[in-house]
Amino acid sequence: MSDLKIRPIIGLEVHVQLATRTKLFCPCELEFAAEPNSRTCPVCLGLPGALPVMNRQAFEYAVLGGLALGCDIAPLTKWDRKSYYYPDMPKNYQTSQYDLPVAFDGSFEILASDGTTKKIGIIRAHLEEDAGKNMHEGLDHTRVDLNRAGTPLLEIVTQPDIDNADDAYTFCVELQRLVRFLGISDADMQKGQMRFEPNVNVSITTPDGTEYRTPISEVKNLNSFRSVRGAIEYEIQRQVHAWEDDHGYTLANKGKQNYGWNDAREVTEFQRGKEESHDYRYFPEPDLVPAMLDDSAIESFRARVGELPLARERRYIECYGMTQKDCEIILADLPTAELYEAAANSGADPKTLTKQFVGVWNQLASTHNTTISRLGINSEVVADLAKLVDAGTISASAASQIAEHIYKTGIAQTAGVADIAAKLGLIQERDEGRLEAWIDEVFAANAQAIEDALQNPKKAKAAAGFLRGQLMKVSQGKADPKLAGDLIEKKLNALKDGAD
Amino acid sequence: MTQIDEQQVRHIAHLSRLDLSDEEIAQYGRQLGEVLAYVEQLNEVDTEGVEPTAHAMPVSNVFREDVPAESLGVEKALQNAPDKATPYFKVPKVLDQQSA
Numbered sequence: 172m173s174d175l176k177i178r179p180i181i182g183l184e185v186h187v188q189l190a191t192r193t194k195l196f197c198p199c200e201l202e203f204a205a206e207p208n209s210r211t212c213p214v215c216l217g218l219p220g221a222l223p224v225m226n227r228q229a230f231e232y233a234v235l236g237g238l239a240l241g242c243d244i245a246p247l248t249k250w251d252r253k254s255y256y257y258p259d260m261p262k263n264y265q266t267s268q269y270d271l272p273v274a275f276d277g278s279f280e281i282l283a284s285d286g287t288t289k290k291i292g293i294i295r296a297h298l299e300e301d302a303g304k305n306m307h308e309g310l311d312h313t314r315v316d317l318n319r320a321g322t323p324l325l326e327i328v329t330q331p332d333i334d335n336a337d338d339a340y341t342f343c344v345e346l347q348r349l350v351r352f353l354g355i356s357d358a359d360m361q362k363g364q365m366r367f368e369p370n371v372n373v374s375i376t377t378p379d380g381t382e383y384r385t386p387i388s389e390v391k392n393l394n395s396f397r398s399v400r401g402a403i404e405y406e407i408q409r410q411v412h413a414w415e416d417d418h419g420y421t422l423a424n425k426g427k428q429n430y431g432w433n434d435a436r437e438v439t440e441f442q443r444g445k446e447e448s449h450d451y452r453y454f455p456e457p458d459l460v461p462a463m464l465d466d467s468a469i470e471s472f473r474a475r476v477g478e479l480p481l482a483r484e485r486r487y488i489e490c491y492g493m494t495q496k497d498c499e500i501i502l503a504d505l506p507t508a509e510l511y512e513a514a515a516n517s518g519a520d521p522k523t524l525t526k527q528f529v530g531v532w533n534q535l536a537s538t539h540n541t542t543i544s545r546l547g548i549n550s551e552v553v554a555d556l557a558k559l560v561d562a563g564t565i566s567a568s569a570a571s572q573i574a575e576h577i578y579k580t581g582i583a584q585t586a587g588v589a590d591i592a593a594k595l596g597l598i599q600e601r602d603e604g605r606l607e608a609w610i611d612e613v614f615a616a617n618a619q620a621i622e623d624a625l626q627n628p629k630k631a632k633a634a635a636g637f638l639r640g641q642l643m644k645v646s647q648g649k650a651d652p653k654l655a656g657d658l659i660e661k662k663l664n665a666l667k668d669g670a671d
Numbered sequence: 672m673t674q675i676d677e678q679q680v681r682h683i684a685h686l687s688r689l690d691l692s693d694e695e696i697a698q699y700g701r702q703l704g705e706v707l708a709y710v711e712q713l714n715e716v717d718t719e720g721v722e723p724t725a726h727a728m729p730v731s732n733v734f735r736e737d738v739p740a741e742s743l744g745v746e747k748a749l750q751n752a753p754d755k756a757t758p759y760f761k762v763p764k765v766l767d768q769q770s771a
Binding site: 191192193198199200206207208209210211212213216224225226227228229230247249254256257258305306307310311312313314315316317450452455456457459460461462463 | 686744
């Protein structure tokens with residue numbers, strides 16, 4: 172196979188569960204792991220006469236997602252019935268979008284495995300409902316839970332622009348970051364909130380210049396990034412080998428085939444070929460009216476999307492000196508990123524801000540099982556806290572105490588960060604007279620350390636450190652450690668000069 | 672008149688999971704042909720320059736807010752089910768992969 176030119180052709184279909192509180196067409200609450208069938212009503216049970224009404228939030232999330240993927244937004248979008256008979260969908264059709272999807276013709280940038288930036292074309296993104304769940308493991312019948320039926324999904328379909336499994340993996344990870352950043356999906360893989368279906372085939376060019384294309388495999392329902400990569404890598408190898416065994420193994424002869432992924436054995440398994448493919452008989456959903464958006468509405472959605480995470484990450488690393496790890500925390504969602512930028516714009520030092528976002532604020536959030544954007548803080552507080560540390564007014568550890576206090580009392584009750592610091596007794600002592608009095612006390616009580624500092628070069632450094640520690644103790648942590656350290660050094664030098 | 676042949680009727684019946692007898696196939700084929708012929712009268716209308724629509728009324732943007740309301744609950748949801756294994760609906764075993 173070494174003299175063959177192999178080029179994988181990969182496209183992805185991704186289902187992203189939108190972060191609404193209720194279902195797409197009915198007000199049943201979405202709750203993970205609720206008692207089976209407890210979150211159902213006539214609409215999502217498909218009872219006769221029930222009428223669906225579109226969830227505004229789901230529609231808006233779909234528009235935001237489409238815009239973030241660089242898509243055009245349809246001025247008029249409608250829904251269609253996709254007919255199929257299976258117990259997880261008692262209406263016998265899925266309400267989806269066929270010829271007028273909410274978003275189309277986009278492109279999304281990823282950092283490819285070869286170090287370059289690649290644009291992956293987006294064919295479309297449409298809003299549809301999820302099906303329920305069937306269970307038959309170890310049973311002589313099938314059990315159906317319709318809690319999930321009617322959950323809003325954004326289905327995203329890429330162009331077959333990807334040529335290796337690593338880039339497909341990266342696309343999925345970057346997409347997860349995007350939808351979380353925008354707040355349109357929690358994209359929790361454990362809860363099945365992101366599901367992937369790669370379409371894979373291979374272009375094989377023989378030394379005489381003839382090109383063959385293997386049949387397209389659609390690998391159904393993958394629910395982890397790892398399985399996306401594994402299934403694609405496996406398919407590429409399998410298809411090349413199948414073609415080597417039989418040059419008639421081509422797209423023209425076999426069409427599109429469905430495969431499943433066996434996670435335990437890490438292989439794909441054949442499910443069905445083109446002759447068994449479904450005839451979905453799409454037709455317009457008469458129970459839902461179309462949605463129309465004019466240019467100004469689309470532009471106001473576009474303003475809500477703004478700069479995307481990958482571009483922001485580049486800028487944050489360059490302008491603010493962040494690491495990629497810092498970016499993970501600060502780019503967790505749009506409000507956090509905006510909080511950071513507003514604080515940086517109001518004059519707080521970006522390095523200190525970054526340190527506090529990753530340290531103080533992120534720790535506070537995780538202690539209270541929430542996120543930075545839900546702490547209820549504003550950019551003024553965030554900037555002031557950083558400024559106080561930089562000015563030496565408070566210590567880095569005092570910043571955490573102050574943050575905790577602000578979170579507990581609430582921002583409305585927060586008069587000013589400096590006032591809180593004073594109230595909590597966390598202002599560092601910078602008065603030289605006070606500091607010198609403490610230093611005199613420390614020097615009087617530690618003759619041995621002073622002797623070491625002055626006369627024993629081997630111990631001088633440790634002795635000075637010891638004296639600084641004693642000073643913090645005597646001052647009950649109030650002394651500004653930097654200023655105090657300078658004064659101790661000055662006094663030691665004076666003693667040294669006096670002795671010489 | 673539009674002809675619906677036996678093969679087409681069998682195909683549609685299969686897609687709809689209907690098990691039809693030979694007599695029914697013949698009867699439905701005839702009836703479906705009549706229905707289609709009736710609808711085909713619409714082809715006489717000149718629709719040149721008319722935007723396609725899926726609705727009879729010029730209504731758009733009907734939304735509800737994303738606010739939860741009470742669901743039926745398990746007992747009511749399962750009340751009319753032909754068979755159940757509470758809290759689940761119970762149906763004959765299906766093995767085919769999910770198709771959506």
